[in-house]
Amino acid sequence: MLGLLMNENEREEIEYLIKREMDELLFDLNDHRIDHMVKRAMQERYQLLFELFKRVASHHECLKYMPRKKKQQ
Template sequence: MLGLLINELEREEIEYLIKREMDELLFDLDDHRIDHMVKRAMQERYELLFELFKRIANHKECLKYMPRKKKHQ
């Protein structure tokens, strides 16, 4: 386990960066031209980013970015 000490401004910047990356992934996941294998990797990346996001964002913000349920499995 690792620890990290950051101030509020740094936390806000990290939150902003993660949100922008997740927004781009969500946008690209809806693009029908992207291959299924690429989308799977993008989905895995989104889930990892969301786990990081949960550690720094408040509950209300987390609800906005909650990963969608998978249709098939």
């Protein structure tokens, strides 16, 4: 296990950077021109970023970015 010591300004900056990256991914995931394989990689990256985001953001902020479950077909 690794630890990270940061002050409040650094935490807010990390939160901001992760949110912007997740926003970009969400925007690109809605683009129909992007290949399915690329979208799958983007979804995996979103999951990883969300796991990091949960460590620095409030519960209320996490709810805004919580990934949606895929519907079973």
